[in-house]
Amino acid sequence: MVAAFEFATATRIIFGPGSVRQAAAAAWEFGRRPLIVTGANRERAQVLGLDGVVHCIPTEPTLPMIREALAAAREAGCDVVVAVGGGSAIDAGKAIAALLPNQEDPLRFLEVVGAGQPLAYAPLPFIAIPTTAGTGAEVTRNAVLASPEHGVKASLRSPLMLPRLAVIDPELAVSAPPPVTAATGLDALTQLIEPWVSPRANPLTDALCLEGIRRAAASLPRAFHHPGDLRARTDMALAALFGGLTLANAGLGAVHGFAAPIGGEFAAPHGAVCAALLPHVIRANVTALRSREAGSEALRRYGLLTGILGEDPATYTLRLAQELAIPSLSAYGITPADIPSICEKAAAASSMKTNPIALTAEELQRTLSAAL
Numbered sequence: 479m480v481a482a483f484e485f486a487t488a489t490r491i492i493f494g495p496g497s498v499r500q501a502a503a504a505a506w507e508f509g510r511r512p513l514i515v516t517g518a519n520r521e522r523a524q525v526l527g528l529d530g531v532v533h534c535i536p537t538e539p540t541l542p543m544i545r546e547a548l549a550a551a552r553e554a555g556c557d558v559v560v561a562v563g564g565g566s567a568i569d570a571g572k573a574i575a576a577l578l579p580n581q582e583d584p585l586r587f588l589e590v591v592g593a594g595q596p597l598a599y600a601p602l603p604f605i606a607i608p609t610t611a612g613t614g615a616e617v618t619r620n621a622v623l624a625s626p627e628h629g630v631k632a633s634l635r636s637p638l639m640l641p642r643l644a645v646i647d648p649e650l651a652v653s654a655p656p657p658v659t660a661a662t663g664l665d666a667l668t669q670l671i672e673p674w675v676s677p678r679a680n681p682l683t684d685a686l687c688l689e690g691i692r693r694a695a696a697s698l699p700r701a702f703h704h705p706g707d708l709r710a711r712t713d714m715a716l717a718a719l720f721g722g723l724t725l726a727n728a729g730l731g732a733v734h735g736f737a738a739p740i741g742g743e744f745a746a747p748h749g750a751v752c753a754a755l756l757p758h759v760i761r762a763n764v765t766a767l768r769s770r771e772a773g774s775e776a777l778r779r780y781g782l783l784t785g786i787l788g789e790d791p792a793t794y795t796l797r798l799a800q801e802l803a804i805p806s807l808s809a810y811g812i813t814p815a816d817i818p819s820i821c822e823k824a825a826a827a828s829s830m831k832t833n834p835i836a837l838t839a840e841e842l843q844r845t846l847s848a849a850l
Contacts, residue, residue: 483680485727488606488617488641493719495708498647501560501607502528508603508642509558513551515571517563522609525650531556535563538741538748539570540624544584547574560605564662565613565748568606573621575604576639584623589828590632591625597636606641609650611701611714612662612749614669614722616644630742630823648708648715656702660802661749663698663714664795668752669721670694671783671791673728675763675776676832683724688786690720695787702802729832732759732824736846739823746810753804755849757796762845764792766835776834808850817846
């Protein structure tokens, strides 16, 4: 018997090379005064052919950045939000669209470190246009924001935050430099593996996870070594999309549980953090499952990945991270002295709730140590 499940995603998805050319007309269907959110590269806004107020989010979004953007958008009278960029720009745009009608301080709505207050009013229409193949934020219902005062990242989350339109054009990722391709691509792979072994997995997320993992395994190395390969870029855009769809409906795991406090305390790109952690979290989960839940469904699922990847997933992801020149976590200034506090915060992260097994404090510390 198949257990009952629910699946929710963006209202509309447009996928394919050249599809960005449809974005401007779609934006005018939703409003007359767009706020265009970009990452550090403000020129990204030009690919839309859309007149509007441009606001840059130069790094992964923080609460002060969101407060500043909200003030600018309210002053300009913006009535639709379009984000074009990587996951940071899209998360920022999603948060801005949600908070413009909900005028209390953003911290009130944040999970873990805030009050987790539900949105009282529906967000403004939001259009997401990714330029990297990684986070899948174009089809998720949350925005990850850093709170510098708490030294952690947490989510602003609501079913109302699903984008009205996601436009995924693989051509936009062709210019991404190899380190960005590597980090975002391994983030996409992480966001396919973690939902695959999640206790909330369902037949629909399973199908997307397996197809996405196959495409990422075949095409991520090629996109890294041959950036102009549009077929590889298209596969990775699909893998990232599938990862977003699955994580939004089945959850994530310990990799993202660790990534939340690390990203809040250190200047470490999210994708690179996930890439450095992934093989060690897989190994920790498999070891714990064999020890305490030898007959578990999650352990069987890790075994199925061995058949797809050609070797056990921990070994495969470690070898792939080395091929793609992913640095260890120590490259970002993380030391053994930081391990206890990171693990304490990670244990409270929302993503830990859907890890396939509850890892002990000792297992968490050993896993993080292996990634340094």
